[in-house]
Amino acid sequence: MLRSHPADRRGYIEVQPEEYPDVPRQRAARIAWETGLRAEALGNRGSWRFAETVIEEVPHD
Numbered sequence: 001m002l003r004s005h006p007a008d009r010r011g012y013i014e015v016q017p018e019e020y021p022d023v024p025r026q027r028a029a030r031i032a033w034e035t036g037l038r039a040e041a042l043g044n045r046g047s048w049r050f051a052e053t054v055i056e057e058v059p060h061d
Contacts, residue, residue, distance in 0.1 A: 002035055002050055012040065015048045029060035 005013045020028070025048065029039035032050045039058035040049035 002032060002037060007051070011051045011053075013037070013050045015050070016046075017048055025058060026060060029058040033060045 002013055002015070005015055007013050015028070017023075017025070017028075023031075025039070028048055032039045037050040037052060038054040039060065040051065040054040041056040041058045
């Protein structure tokens with residue numbers, strides 16, 4: 001999921017939730033955490049954003 005998307009100039013990997021309709025946001029955050037990334041909680045504008053450091057992290061538990 002995350003490795004198939006390139007990072008943007010700020011280091012974020014953006015994923016459209018409709019590409020993974022069976023994956024809830026918290027599960028996506030957990031997958032990111034397991035790969036060493038954090039899920040961004042703010043400013044997504046309809047997409048999930050992942051990076052090594054984020055402003056506010058989505059809980060993954």
